[in-house]
């Protein structure tokens with residue numbers, strides 16, 4: 414599948430009809446190639462046609478909200494009673510964290526612009542949680558470790574980072590978004606948040622962190638997305654935590 418179209422500049426600006434039709438075309442192309450997204454696109458287009466007789470209003474840049482993405486139709490709900498985050502792979506001290514464990518660790522707040530490759534953005538969004546670097550440090554990463562693989566309790570989505578990327582201070586195991594506990598729809602109770610990269614890197618419903626000896630491409634990366642999902646202008650060499 415081709416890479417999703419690049420985001421429009423300037424979030425709230427009206428989009429020309431040509432651009433809207435271009436997005437429709439891109440959507441139709443991904444329908445053919447990515448069946449799991451089809452339901453999402455149908456809901457999306459359905460909502461658009463309800464909102465406006467042209468059927469295109471919903472494709473305008475979102476004035477302030479997020480769109481929900483899930484590659485699967487339903488995801489189990491988890492809370493403090495049954496949530497678990499497993500850290501394993503090339504580490505000396507594998508560990509399983511409860512939500513209470515994560516809440517008891519030092520919390521970091523990062524405010525940055527969220528951008529999806531589909532063209533919507535939400536500027537200045539606060540996320541808060543535990544630095545992934547702290548979790549990696551506590552696990553005793555072996556010298557053979559070079560990358561991190563993320564798995565999710567939706568049972569399907571995966572993501573990856575190099576160890577160097579994973580140790581940045583703007584990469585969080587996030588518990589809060591917009592200063593509220595992460596909702597189920599946004600990947601709660603715990604999601605990954607990779608501030609300097611496109612939002613597909615920020616795996617929702619995070620359940621596993623595994624240190625690997627090389628990058629294992631994630632769900633979208635196996636389908637043509639860049640493994641390094643840097644945003645334009647991101648400082649790729651930001652100091653580590």
Ligand SMILES: Nc1nc2c(c(=O)[nH]1)N[C@H]1C(S)=C(S)[C@@H](COP(=O)(O)O)O[C@H]1N2
Pocket residue numbers: 479480481482483484485528529530565567570598599600612613614615616617618
């Ligand atoms: N588990 C899981 N994580 C995911 C996705 C997904 O489908 N499943 N979609 C990704 C994409 S493409 C985007 S844009 C964001 C959307 O996050 P939101 O639903 O909170 O807006 O989640 C990312 N993380």
Ligand SMILES: [Mo]
Pocket residue numbers: 482529530531612613
């Ligand atoms: Mo996305």
